[in-house]
Amino acid sequence: MRPYVFVNLAMSADGKISTRERRQVKISGSEDFERVDLIKADADGIMVGIGTVLADNPSLTVKSARRKGERKAAGREENPARIVVDSMARTPVDADILVKGSGKRIVAVSAAAPAGRVDALKERAEVVVAGEQTVDLAALMEALAGIGIRRLMVEGGGTLIWGLFQAGLVDELRTYVGSVVIGGSGAPTPADGEGFLAESEFPRLTLTGVERIDDGVLLTWQVKKEEGDRSLRG
Numbered sequence: 518m519r520p521y522v523f524v525n526l527a528m529s530a531d532g533k534i535s536t537r538e539r540r541q542v543k544i545s546g547s548e549d550f551e552r553v554d555l556i557k558a559d560a561d562g563i564m565v566g567i568g569t570v571l572a573d574n575p576s577l578t579v580k581s582a583r584r585k586g587e588r589k590a591a592g593r594e595e596n597p598a599r600i601v602v603d604s605m606a607r608t609p610v611d612a613d614i615l616v617k618g619s620g621k622r623i624v625a626v627s628a629a630a631p632a633g634r635v636d637a638l639k640e641r642a643e644v645v646v647a648g649e650q651t652v653d654l655a656a657l658m659e660a661l662a663g664i665g666i667r668r669l670m671v672e673g674g675g676t677l678i679w680g681l682f683q684a685g686l687v688d689e690l691r692t693y694v695g696s697v698v699i700g701g702s703g704a705p706t707p708a709d710g711e712g713f714l715a716e717s718e719f720p721r722l723t724l725t726g727v728e729r730i731d732d733g734v735l736l737t738w739q740v741k742k743e744e745g746d747r748s749l750r751g
């Protein structure tokens with residue numbers, strides 16, 4: 518069994534999620550950030566790759582005091598479990614994701630991660646070992662379902678999102694297209710990695726929502742399911 522996995526990202530009108538220097542930029546407007554906070558508050562877990570932690574140093578906390586209160590009233594932590602996919606345990610121990618806000622933190626590493634770094638992270642987070650050289654995302658998902666994570670939000674970046682699509686682990690994609698142009702052939706996009714080559718490999722999507730927000734548009738897609746998929750329903 519694995520969690521229901523929904524990816525939420527913001528890209529520019531020309532399909533970039535940050536600059537070629539991997540510098541975080543504001544693509545969403547205030548209404549969209551409000552929407553993101555709402556769906557984050559509804560999730561059991563929120564996941565990013567180590568590239569995003571090193572580039573943006575996000576906290577991934579729920580921002581609204583009211584929503585944090587609602588979570589607590591419902592017997593949940595103020596923040597969803599915050600998860601970093603980090604094969605070699607490179608997450609800085611003073612990263613915002615580890616020090617800001619309350620709630621569970623999970624760093625997923627591979628068996629190849631240096632023991633000293635893993636021990637340092639264990640002071641601040643639960644460490645899950647999955648995979649030999651890189652994190653085995655399917656095994657990680659099983660482990661997350663095992664600790665009660667049913668709805669998992671993925672924020673990025675492009676390498677992790679690609680890895681999840683390649684492994685058939687994405688249920689839903691929410692793409693906010695903002696009203697800026699970033700450009701740059703080397704700037705990250707929603708799904709980077711190696712990319713698919715054959716059309717038969719392309720994940721197929723069904724468009725389920727189109728909504729104008731701020732000066733952009735939110736596109737919601739369901740991923741067509743593969744035979745034998747064991748996702749919990751969202």
Ligand SMILES: NC(=O)C1=CN([C@@H]2O[C@H](COP(=O)(O)OP(=O)(O)OC[C@H]3O[C@@H](n4cnc5c(N)ncnc54)[C@H](O)[C@@H]3O)[C@@H](O)[C@H]2O)C=CC1
Nearest residue numbers: 526527534535539566567568569652673674675676677680
């Ligand atoms: N506009 C938006 O909505 C968002 C933009 N970003 C941007 O994305 C950029 C960071 O993206 P990336 O550099 O691509 O890093 P990433 O955040 O996707 O992390 C990738 C890293 O995850 C690790 N990893 C371990 N196992 C893996 C597996 N099985 N599959 C894939 N990755 C695995 C690898 O070390 C890999 O280098 C930043 O510039 C950030 O600003 C990030 C999140 C959201």
Ligand SMILES: Nc1nc(O)c(N)c(N[C@@H]2O[C@H](COP(=O)(O)O)[C@@H](O)[C@H]2O)n1
Nearest residue numbers: 527542543544545573575576577578672
């Ligand atoms: N939805 C969205 N819109 C944008 O314009 C963005 N730049 C991002 N970036 C993501 O948000 C993370 C920051 O989270 P915190 O505010 O630190 O909690 C950042 O790392 C990206 O994942 N998202």
